[in-house]
Amino acid sequence: MGGAPKAQVMTQADAVRLANQATFGPTESLVTQIREWGAARWVSEQMSLQRQAFKPSPSGPRVPVTVPLPRSRYTSGGTNAVHKHTSQSADFCDNRGDQCWRDWYSSTPLVWDFYRNAVTGQDQLRQRVGLALQQMMVVSNYEVSGTYGLRNYHNMLLDHAFGNYRDLLRKVILSPVMGDYLDHVNNDKDAPNENFARELLQLFSLGTCLLNPDGSLQGGSCTPTYDNERVRAYAHALTGWTYPPGGATPWGCWPRGANCQFYDGDMVSVASFHNTAARSLLSGVSLPSGNTAPAALEAVLDSIMAHQNVAPFVSRHLIQQLVTSNPSPAYVQRVAGAFNTGRHGRLGTGRKGDLAATVAAVLLDADARSTTVASSAGRLREPIQLFTGVLRALNGRTDGDALGWWWGEEMRQHAFRPPSVFNFYSPDYPVAGTALVGPAFGIHNANTALNRINYLNYLIFWNGSGASSSVPGAVGTRVDLSVFAADATDAGRLVDRISLLALGELLPTASRTAVISAVNQFGSGTTSDRTNRVRQAAFLVLASPQYHLVR
Numbered sequence: 001m002g003g004a005p006k007a008q009v010m011t012q013a014d015a016v017r018l019a020n021q022a023t024f025g026p027t028e029s030l031v032t033q034i035r036e037w038g039a040a041r042w043v044s045e046q047m048s049l050q051r052q053a054f055k056p057s058p059s060g061p062r063v064p065v066t067v068p069l070p071r072s073r074y075t076s077g078g079t080n081a082v083h084k085h086t087s088q089s090a091d092f093c094d095n096r097g098d099q100c101w102r103d104w105y106s107s108t109p110l111v112w113d114f115y116r117n118a119v120t121g122q123d124q125l126r127q128r129v130g131l132a133l134q135q136m137m138v139v140s141n142y143e144v145s146g147t148y149g150l151r152n153y154h155n156m157l158l159d160h161a162f163g164n165y166r167d168l169l170r171k172v173i174l175s176p177v178m179g180d181y182l183d184h185v186n187n188d189k190d191a192p193n194e195n196f197a198r199e200l201l202q203l204f205s206l207g208t209c210l211l212n213p214d215g216s217l218q219g220g221s222c223t224p225t226y227d228n229e230r231v232r233a234y235a236h237a238l239t240g241w242t243y244p245p246g247g248a249t250p251w252g253c254w255p256r257g258a259n260c261q262f263y264d265g266d267m268v269s270v271a272s273f274h275n276t277a278a279r280s281l282l283s284g285v286s287l288p289s290g291n292t293a294p295a296a297l298e299a300v301l302d303s304i305m306a307h308q309n310v311a312p313f314v315s316r317h318l319i320q321q322l323v324t325s326n327p328s329p330a331y332v333q334r335v336a337g338a339f340n341t342g343r344h345g346r347l348g349t350g351r352k353g354d355l356a357a358t359v360a361a362v363l364l365d366a367d368a369r370s371t372t373v374a375s376s377a378g379r380l381r382e383p384i385q386l387f388t389g390v391l392r393a394l395n396g397r398t399d400g401d402a403l404g405w406w407w408g409e410e411m412r413q414h415a416f417r418p419p420s421v422f423n424f425y426s427p428d429y430p431v432a433g434t435a436l437v438g439p440a441f442g443i444h445n446a447n448t449a450l451n452r453i454n455y456l457n458y459l460i461f462w463n464g465s466g467a468s469s470s471v472p473g474a475v476g477t478r479v480d481l482s483v484f485a486a487d488a489t490d491a492g493r494l495v496d497r498i499s500l501l502a503l504g505e506l507l508p509t510a511s512r513t514a515v516i517s518a519v520n521q522f523g524s525g526t527t528s529d530r531t532n533r534v535r536q537a538a539f540l541v542l543a544s545p546q547y548h549l550v551r
Contacts, residue, residue, distance in 0.1 A: 009035060009036070009038065010034060010035045010038055010039060011035075011371070012031065012035065012500055012504055012505070013371070013504035013505050014039070014369060014371065014504070015031045015034040015035045015504070016031055016500075016501070016502075016503065016504030017368075017369075017504055017550075017551075018034055018039050018042070018363065018368075018369075019031060019034060020381075020385075020389075020550045021322050021323050021363060021368065021550075022042075022043065022046070022124065022125045022128055022322065022363055023124035023125065023128060023392075024118040024119065024124060024127065024128065024385060024388035024389065024392060025385065025388050025389030025390070025391075025392035025393055026389075026392065026393065026501055026502070026504075027392050027393065027395075027501075028483075028501055030124075031501065039363065039364055039369060040345070040364055043125065043347075043359075043360055043363055043364060044346075044347060044360075046069075046123065046124065046125035046126065047125065047126075047162050047347060047356050047359075047360070049068065049069045049071065049123060049126065069122045069123050070121070070122055070123065071123055071126075071158075072113075072117035072121040072123050072126070072127055072158065073113070073117075073155055073158070074109075074110050074113045074114070074151040074154050074155050074158075075113060075151070076109035076110070076112050076113050076151075076472065077103055077104065077108075077109030077110070077147035077148065077151060078103050078104035078105075078109075078147050078148060079148055080148050080149075080246065080247075080262065080263065080264050081104075082104050082105065082146055082147075082148070083146065083246075083247040083248070083260065083261050083262045083263065084246070084247065084248050085248075085249075085250075086248050086249065086250050087250060088250040088251075092104070099470055103147065104146075104147055105145040105146060105147060106141060106145065106147060107141035107147065107150050107404075107415070107416035107417060108147075108404055108405070109147055109151070110147070110150055110151060110154060110415070110416050111400045111401075111403065111404035111408070111414075111415050111416060112399055112400040112401060112471065112472075113400070114400060114415055114416075115387065115388065115398050115399075115400030115403050115415075116398065116399060116400055118384075118388045119388055119391045119392055119396065119397065119398055120397070125359070126158060126161045126162065127158070128321075128322065129161040129162070129318075129322075129355070129359055130154070130157045130158040130161050131321070131384070132317070132318055132321035132322060133157045133160070133161065133168070134154060134157055135321065135418075135423050135424070136203065136204065136317055136423075137157070137168075137172050137178075137203075137204050138203075138418055138420075138421045138422070138423050139153055139175075139177050139178055139181045140181065140416070140417055140418050140419070140420070140421075141416050141417045142417055142418070142419065143180075143181055144177055144180050144181045146177075146263050148263060148264070149176065149177045149263025149264075150177060150416060152175075152177070152263060152264065153175055153177045153178070154416070156171050156175070160355070161355065161359075162355055162356040162359065163355055163356075164342075164349070164351055164353045164354055164355065165305070165310070165314060165339070165353035165354075165355060165358075166301050166304075166305050166352075166353045167353075168355070169200075169204065169205065169301060169304065170297070170301060171266070172204065173196075173200070173238065173297060173300070174241065174266035174267045174297075175266070175267070176243050176244060176261075176262065176263045176265075176266075176267050177263055178196070179196075179241065179243075179267055180261070181421070182195045182196035182199055182421065183195045183196060184196035184197070184235075184238055184239075184241070185241060185242060185243060185267060186241075186242050186243075186255060186258045186273065187235070187238070187239045187240075187241070187273070188239070189236070189239040189240065189273055189274055189275040190275065192232075192235040192236055192238075192239050192275070193235070194231050194232060194235040196235070196238065197231050197232075197234035197235035197237075197238060198231050198235075199421050200234065200238075200300075200304075201225065201226055201230075201231065201234065201282075201304075203421060203422070205304045205307075205309075205310050205313065205314070206225050206226075206282075206304065206307055206309040206310060206313055207225060207309055207313045208222070208224060208225055208226075209222035209223060209224065209225060210222075210223040210224075210225055210308070210309065211308065211309045211312045211313065212312070212329075213308070213311070213312055213333050213336055213337075214312065214329035214330065214332050214333035214336070215312040215313075215315070215316045215327075215329060215332035215333070215336070216329050225282075225307075225309060226282060230280075230281070230282065233279040233280060233281060234281065234300060236275040236277065236279055237275075237279050237281065237287055237291075237296040237297075237299065237300055238296065238297065238300060239273055239274050239275045239293070240269050240270060240271065240273045240274025240275070240292075240293030240296070241267040241268070241269055241270070241273070241293060242257075242258040242259045242267060242268060242269075242270050242273065243258070243259040243260060243261055243262045243263075243267060243268075244259065244262055244263075244264060244265035244266060244267060244268055245259050245262070245268070246259075246262045246264055246265070247259060247260030247261050247262030248260055249261075257270055257272055257273070258270065258273070269292070269293035269294055270293075271292065271293070273293075274291075274292065274293040274296070276289065276290050276291055276292070277289060278291075279296075281299060281300065281303040282303045282304070282307055283302070283303045283304075283306035283307045284306075285299050285302050285303035285306065286299075287299050305352060305353060310339075310353075311336035311337075311339040311340045312332050312333070312336045314339060314358070315332050315335035315336045315338075315339055315358060315361075315362070316332050316427075317427065318335070318358060318359060318362050319331065319332065319335060319362050320379070320427055320439060322359075322362055322363065323362060323363070323367070323368045323379075324367070324368075324376075324377050324378055324379055325378070325379040325380075325436065325437055325438050325439055325440075326376045326377070326436050326437060327367065328367060328374075330367075331365055331367040331368075334361060334365055335358060335361040335362050335365065337361070338354075338357045338358050338360070338361035339352070339353060339354070339357070339358045339361075340352055341357070342354035342357050343357050344356075344357040344358070344360040344361040344364070345360070345364075347360045348360070373551050376436055377551055378549055378550055378551030379438065379439070379440065379549075379550055380438055380439075380440040380441055380444060380548065380549060380550075381440070381547070381548050381549070381550050382413060382424075382439075382440040382443075383407075383408070383411035383412070383413040383443070383448070383452075384408075384413055384415060385550075386411075386452060386455065386548070387403050387407060387455070389502075389547075390455070390456065390459060390479070390542055391459070391477070391479060393498075393501055393502050393542070394459070394460070394479035394480065394481060394538060395479065395480040395481075395482075395483055396459065396464075396477070396478060396479035396480065397475050397476075397477070397478060397480075398475070398476070398477040398478075399467065399468075399471055399473065399474045399475045399476060399477065400477075401465070401468055401471045401474065401476075401477070402464070402465045402476075402477040403415075403477065407451075407455060407458075410448070410451045410454075411443070411448050411451055411452070411455070412424065412443040412448055413443060424442070424443050425439045425440060425441075425442030425443050426439060426442055427439050429441055429442035452543075452548065453543055456539050456542055456543055457539070459477070459478070459479050460479065460481075460535050460538055460539045460542075461535055461539065463478060464476060464477045464478035464479065465477045465478070466478075479538075481531065481534045481535065481538065484497065484498065484534045484537075484538070485527075485530050485531070485534060488524060488529075488530035488531075488533045488534050489524045489530065491516045491519040491520045491533065491537070492512075492516050494519065494533065494534065494537050495507070495512060495515050495516050495519060495537050495540075495541065496512075498537050498538055498541045498542075499512070499541050502541050502542055502547050503541070503544075503546050503547060507541065507544065507546065508546075511544065515536075515537065515540045515541065518536055518540060519533050519536045519537050519540075521536070522536060
């Protein structure tokens, strides 16, 4: 990826903005680091998954050394034993305790790992890109069970966050979890289920309308990217795949010649399951008669990566997830250029589809880093990022347990359980009364708006949740306000400190005056008084519209 870009001092506002775009929320130490390094160096070191540190030297100046960043992983939950159970007389969960379904079949252990890593992990950018990919190439515990398989799939997304899009698509196509979720494992070669083929084109790579390089509609109106006949061609081309070996059942595997359900590894080809007829794909790519399943897979990838839509389609998704819901056409085109060339400055491999170059282009673009923010810029902070952002700002900790079935359900964003392959919300969800889109507004209503405030109450005034004895390594979900106590006697200084961290700037004058007045309703003579002043300031700043609308 080349050497680290030269450091460039940043303003507080831009450092906080980058933290909101590229991490799960600013902390005071992170903002200080970003300001010292500048955006380009910080992004480069996050992508290289290493950082510069100094080793003390007894005889001279400190010696610079490169220190690897710890890599976040999904590790909790049961093993692949769920798909090796062969007893005809006992259920798998017999004698495995009351939490068997949770630990072996559900996504709850992933929720624990996700929030622990998001709040405290150092590889913040890789995790944020992993989440962006997770919300594009969706699998859901609503329809797929098997904790180890979900764990494998989401670790794969983290592994490919800075890789190449073609390689990522190959892994998604061959994932047995995706094969189950969208019905293309053991597909009928003569009458294949078209579900996966359609979503591969519509949601994972190209979209439904032909696009210009800047993401705008070609010709000013929607010309379909593909028709039903083309979807059928892709469905036939992608036949011939079964589960990886290793699974077992009491009754054998079906259909004959297939492997039993199993999620460890990529799907494997079965020649007799593959339709070998000649097919015409997109981008002028054709399959000859007599083709094999592996050759057809490469042709499918060739056709997608050669298509004019893939660069602007993927680029717009990443911009929406990381920076702004309504990117300008010029912004999309610049990022799409990095996708196509595989380069952004010294980042990237020069191969089309390089995600490191693409993500760098998203974050370092003038539209992302400009000190003048357009009125249409920004996005609604979605619930997952609200959960983590508040915890990180207020020195919190979590084991993730309260953020799934409780707060995740309340806020309509229970991680790893989107209601459909279309994710929790549409990327084109309209903001009422405007010409803008606001994807996260698709799960925002009067109830969830109130629950945002309830979540702040829960953490700041209700002291969060204690550790549950049923959660491995439980720590509960709580914030630590003690670091702000030193400023508690001066309401203005306290409010400004929290505002500069959470918002990157001071509250507007009228709002600042009102918050300071509310803080001053508490005395400052006792430890309890000072704690209440910090609580009041933190609650009111984090409840402000400026915090929930990330700009």
